Amino acid sequence: MEGHLVDPDREEMEISEDYPILKSFLAGSFSGTFSTILFQPLDLVKTRLQSPVANNHVCPPKHPMLSTMINIIQKENILGLWRGMTPSITRVIPGVGLYFSSVHYLKHSMDLRDPLTPLQAVSLGITARTMSGCLLIPITVVKTRFESGVYRYESMGQALKLIYKQEGLRGLSSGLAPTLLRDAPYSGLYLMFYTQLKEVSSLALDNKKLITMNFGCGILAGIFASIATHPADVVKTKMQLYPQEFRNAYSGFLFVYNKYGVMGYFKGIVPRMLRRTLMTTMAWTVYEQITRTIGLK
Incomplete structure (x- = not known):
């Protein structure tokens, strides 16, 4: 009989060590879903600001972000701010899950130890995001078109079929x-800014301080990363809304510069910076707490 006795503590430990990639995927998906629903209006406003439909004013408003939000509410009611929610969630659940599980897999398969060096962090983040970005590009296209107000698809399935x-x-x-x-x-x-800022920050002594430190480092990391990558976001929006006019990234970058100058590359940066920074920060903070709770850290 003794051979059939099971040590509950040992069994629990073995379960916590099973399926680490799946657990990373589920933790990432959960953290990303909540933040996506919360900050979807900011993503919608950003897309509208980058679309010519939202920029046909004779005199540009003093507060374009606020004016765009008011305009959406007046024409589409308050729920209009969550237009494109379905493709956003469809993209985030596998997308963020794939990203976090890829980071976990790559980190452990290459035996990378914390704290990561700047080069390791950059390489890890780029590789993980490239993998999920390539897989989910059709959903990204549909999401952008839903948010733009230019296209009037009835559903995600219809959008994919028509495109x-x-x-x-x-x-x-x-x-x-x-x-x-x-x-x-x-x-x-x-990931580079986040890991380096966490390393520079003083070590937290309890969970409350740890959450605050993670959130603060995430905010700063998001601001720096958003500014550096926003020009590509502007061009991405134009290519996905008007693929016949912009056949490649070069033509998109050239068009924006010729029509709007250097500042054209930063259209919609405020709502994107707010949304992306808060969303990524919340996702990483929640993810780290979940992974610590289920024994992945």
Whole structure:
């Protein structure tokens, strides 16, 4: 009988060590979903500011972000601020999950130890985001078009079918280059700033201080990474909304510069910086707490 006795503590420890990639995926998906729902209005406003439809004023408003939000509420009611929620969630649940599980897998397969060096952090972030970005580019295209107000698709399924029928695979992957130029460096820079800022910060002595430190480091990391990658975000939006006019990233960058000058590369930066910084910070803070709770750290 003794051979069949099971030590509960040992069994619990073995379970916590099983399926670390799956646990990373689930923890990342959970943390990303909550923050996406909360900050979707900021992403919508950012897309509208980068779209010509939202920039046809004779005199630009003094507060474009606020004016855009008021305009959306007046025309589409308050729920209009969450337009594009379905593709956003569809993209985030596997996207953020894939990103965090990829980071976990790459970190452990290459036997990288904390604290990561700046080069290790950048390389890890870029590789993980490139993998998830390439897989989910069709959903990113649909999300951008839903948010823009230019296209009126009835559902995600209809959008995917129409884009494929009218534009082929090229349409479903439009803006891939600037998307990767935006997301991969953002993730790499964010992870670098985040790990370095955490290392510089004094070590927390309890969970409350740890959460505060993680959140503060995440905010600063998000601001730096957002500024560095925003020009690619502007070009990505234009390529995904008007794929016939912008056949490659170079033509998009050139168009923005010729029409708006250097400042054109920073259209919509305030809502994107707020949304991306808060969303990424919350996702990383929640992810770190979950992984610590389930024994992945």
